[in-house]
Amino acid sequence: MQVNIRHKGSITILDIEGKVIGADTLALKSIIDQQIQAANNAAENEEKLNLILNLERVQMMDSSGLGVLVASYTTIRRNDGRVVLLNLGGNVRSLIVMAKLMTIFDCYNTEAEAIGHFL
């Protein structure tokens, strides 16, 4: 798994690539936690974390990976931030549907739409 971190204004975008399984689910959690921590620590910053998780290039995700998405959602919400999912591939989408989490996550098909969520 590889994760590229981008910033667009006050929005953080994580482009996630590869298989989010096994030990990499912990790595992803740690990357997201760092973003949450950084947003909380930012000096004179009233803005909370606005996060887009771009899953376009995720080949596979297991229940631990899905658990990281859920944990991120709850932690970021608790910190008054927001998180949206971008470009769900077929297998990640079916995983989220099976787990009945489609109504929980805001999902978008283009980056412009996902960014629009925060404006």
Place this chain on the structure above:
Amino acid sequence: MGERTEQAITLSLPSSMQHVYLLTAVVTEILKETDFDEDTQERINLAAIEAGTNAIENDDREGPGEQITFQLMLTENELSLSTLEESEALKYKETETAQVIMLSLPSSMQHVYLLDVVVSEVLKEVGFTEETQEQINLAAIEAGTNAIKHGNKEDPRKRATIQFILDDDKLTIVIQDEGEGFTRQEVADPLDPENLLKSSGRGLFLMEACMDAVTYEAKGTIIKMVKYKAELEPQ
């Protein structure tokens, strides 16, 4: 022929040349965890193919129904490959024609990738649709992760063993751990509204959703999952 080493990864295959690629796939994946440069990795991989081919050719037991077991051991700057005498891989085989591939791993989350590589390669041999392959792959990863994380509590001295049994009409995956076991009925339903936002507890549910049958034996330390080939799926 060597003795079993605690930290080693073992791979048991039908003793035929057709399956050497599985050994190559596992060696390639193990090498990714090392500091060897690309050239060295390629050379080690070539040597492993030669050694594997050689072991199968020289195996007296070569032939249908016979197994060969490789032991791979990675230390700081050394990868060793040997063959083991015994094979435990035939216990769940129901028919003479079934082929068995068995992977046995020390319980570390890093090794989930080895299971992923083996299941992906095994699935190429069986005529499932791409969608079904993805489901089986996910179920195998879930079961392996469960065995390593919840069963063996990531204790590297305990092993997670995964068998793939290929029959004409179905694929059976048997996962065994050395933990204390669990009772399926006591595991909470992840679809219950009060559990929806929990960060774990979906593994068994996904395994059952992805496979045609999942059974729990030996207090849940053995999980047996079956997927039937499409034209033979029970109505």
